[in-house]
Amino acid sequence: MFRSKFDYKTPEQILKMRAAGLATRHVLDAIAPAIVPGATTRSLDDIALASLKADGAIANFALEEDYYDAICVSLNEQVVHGIPGDRVIQAGDIVSVDAGAELGGWNGDSAITVVVPGGDPEVQARREELNRVTEQSMWAGIAALASAKHVNEVGAAIEDYILGQGQFGILREYIGHGIGRQMHEEPPVFNYAIAGRGAKVAPGLVICIEPMVTNGTEETAIEADGWAISTVDGSDGSHWENAVAVTEGGVWVLTEHDGGAAGLAPFGVTPAPLS
Structure with a gap:
């Protein structure tokens, strides 16, 4: 997964x-409103390609070996790496979209999950709670990075948040990563506490924090297409x-319009503007 030893980026590189x-x-932003009943996962990929073209960027996902699409779209029991195709989105589905762009030789990587309205109320409520916990655990990890000395403090904060919300499964085989000239760089960014401290947190560190959570167990399997990762127990x-840069003053979320201000506010953290 990781292609190169990471380096600390300069302020000029972080701006790029x-x-x-x-x-x-x-x-x-373009895909989210199109996640509606009747849409195919392929139609979402078409939207991604148009958006990338408008920005003069290319799909870094398509640069991965043996992957040919702009995004990953994962529904319900699929957690990550779903390939866009003919699958039709239904009311009540929980849909994750993972996207990446390469622009000027630098990479971005971010993912969102949407619960489509109109499903069975009980199932929908369970999916919405799963989604809330996962998103907020990401922000808990980003908030921890703002004051962390070492990267593995991020995973401990994510796990603490999730376990404090109820019974959920945290994927352990799939984790976050550094990012820069390559989409996947060192250091690994775990979503749970592990022994050891991990890489030093210092200005110029840029990492992707990406919890992957289920409302069942953490056990997954790769589907027949060789990409989609689905839960073994059929849970959602x-x-x-988000991609996050460490600056002299704190953190800045590179993949959010406001630098992460809204997401970090509940944790008492204010992003440090880029210079």
């Missing part, structure tokens, strides 16, 4: 990564991701 991050955000999954 901000452009790639916003191109990635534009993709998700949710996936949220």
Whole structure:
């Protein structure tokens, strides 16, 4: 997964990564309102391609070996890496979209999950709670990064948040990562506490924080297409991701329009503007 040893980026390089991050955000902004009953997952990929073209960016997902689409779209029991195709979105589905852009030789990577209105009320409520917990655990991890000394403090904060909300499964085989010239770089960014401290948190560190959570167990299997990761017990999954830069003053979320201000506010953290 990881292609190169990471380095700490300069302020000038982080500003270039901000452009790639916003191109990635534009993709998700365009796709979110199109996640409706009757839409195919392929139609969402078409929207992604149009958005990337408008920004002069390319799909970094399509640069991955043996992957040919602009985004990943994962429904219900699929947690991550779903391939766009003929699958039709239904009312009540929980839909995760993972997108990435390369612009000017730098990469962005981000994911959102949407619960489509109109499903069975009990199922929908369960999916919405899963989605809330997953998104907020991401923000808990980003907030922890703002004061962390080492990267593994992020995973501990994510796990603490999730376990404090109820019974959920945290995927352990799939984790976050560094990002820069390559979409997947060192260091690994775990979504749970592990032994060891991990990479030093210092200005210039840029990582993707991306919890993947289920409302069942953490056990998954790769589908026959060789990509989609689905829960073995058939439970639902949710996936949220942002690319975050550490600056002299704190953190800035490269893949959010406001630098993460709204998401971090409940945790008492204010993003440090890029210079």
